[in-house]
Amino acid sequence: MVEELYPGIYRIGVVLPGNPLRELNSYFIKGSSRDLLIDTGFRRLACRGALQAGLDELGSAPARRDVLATHLHSDHSGMADLFAGPDCRIYMGRTDLERMCSFLSDPDQTPAHRHPRYPVEGFPMDLLEEMHRTNPAMTESMPGADPRLTPLDDGDILQVGDYALETIFVSGHTPGNCMFYIRDRKIMFTGDHILFDITPNITCWDSCPDSLGSYLDNLRRARSYEVELALPGHRQTGDYYSRIDTLLAHHEKRLSEALSIIREYPGRCAYEIAGLMKWKIRARDWDSFPVIQKWFAVGECIAHLDYHRRRGRIRFEERDGVRYYYATSPGASI
Numbered sequence: 001m002v003e004e005l006y007p008g009i010y011r012i013g014v015v016l017p018g019n020p021l022r023e024l025n026s027y028f029i030k031g032s033s034r035d036l037l038i039d040t041g042f043r044r045l046a047c048r049g050a051l052q053a054g055l056d057e058l059g060s061a062p063a064r065r066d067v068l069a070t071h072l073h074s075d076h077s078g079m080a081d082l083f084a085g086p087d088c089r090i091y092m093g094r095t096d097l098e099r100m101c102s103f104l105s106d107p108d109q110t111p112a113h114r115h116p117r118y119p120v121e122g123f124p125m126d127l128l129e130e131m132h133r134t135n136p137a138m139t140e141s142m143p144g145a146d147p148r149l150t151p152l153d154d155g156d157i158l159q160v161g162d163y164a165l166e167t168i169f170v171s172g173h174t175p176g177n178c179m180f181y182i183r184d185r186k187i188m189f190t191g192d193h194i195l196f197d198i199t200p201n202i203t204c205w206d207s208c209p210d211s212l213g214s215y216l217d218n219l220r221r222a223r224s225y226e227v228e229l230a231l232p233g234h235r236q237t238g239d240y241y242s243r244i245d246t247l248l249a250h251h252e253k254r255l256s257e258a259l260s261i262i263r264e265y266p267g268r269c270a271y272e273i274a275g276l277m278k279w280k281i282r283a284r285d286w287d288s289f290p291v292i293q294k295w296f297a298v299g300e301c302i303a304h305l306d307y308h309r310r311r312g313r314i315r316f317e318e319r320d321g322v323r324y325y326y327a328t329s330p331g332a333s334i
């Protein structure tokens with residue numbers, strides 16, 4: 001399905017079968033000599049068919065089509081090489097581009113190598129291996145680095161017809177996540193930095209010591225832009241500023257929850273603490289969580305623990321290669 005959201009700016013819904021996100025919003029901007037496709041979907045037949053149908057409906061010619069991925073996640077970047085024209089560019093923020101290329105250049109890395117934090121935080125190795133085999137983020141990505149990949153830096157401008165898209169680095173959801181701003185129209189492509197009816201996943205990254213802290217700083221930074229039309233990576237749009245407030249409040253609550261659990265159950269590892277946190281998921285208990293949801297939950301839990309630890313509220317003790325958390329003082333609060 002294609003809809004015109006603003007003159008020359010279209011949304012193509014790309015179905016994500018079996019994924020709780022349901023659909024990716026792919027955006028297409030018709031330029032004068034070149035067009036820009038923002039985000040593509042997983043590298044999967046259903047996604048490819050949906051995106052191609054939308055582009056056909058718009059009469060998009062591959063020879064003039066550049067692709068922009070807001071971040072490295074494969075539901076955004078997975079088909080970038082398939083949809084960019086042969087002599088065109090594939091843009092991505094520099095940090096994510098370098099990270100994605102380092103993954104792609106070594107596809108045989110073991111799960112423990114690729115996600116070193118998880119075993120240390122008590123995530124069972126058999127589940128980590130299962131996640132690695134089945135998570136589309138691992139299996140439905142671009143097959144390798146592509147010579148058309150072009151890094152963007154904070155402040156870089158992409159001109160597409162009348163529209164100038166300004167690159168805004170907002171690390172947090174991924175280390176090099178970006179939003180794109182059309183200043184004179186007050187339009188913001190928010191990628192997965194700001195979603196309106198789901199909460200963006202914030203996880204731990206080995207290159208980011210405090211991904212939640214960065215995310216919250218970049219939510220506050222996002223508020224400084226004048227935005228009348230926010231175009232998110234998934235689902236509906238909504239009021240930009242009130243959504244930022246809701247997301248900030250959500251993480252404040254999560255931080256309190258994590259700290260209370262550590263005070264009540266000192267000496268648990270992140271895997272166990274995640275099992276004690278509340279999650280919006282239809283599962284009987286922690287043990288029956290699907291492995292991918294468990295992996296997301298533990299990553300998010302670790303990001304909240306890192307935030308507290310860097311601010312001196314909690315500490316860990318490592319025993320037999322696993323970290324166990326304690327509050328630094330019984331009354332510590334956020």
Ligand SMILES: [Zn+2]
Pocket residue numbers: 071073173192
């Ligand atoms: Zn994402």
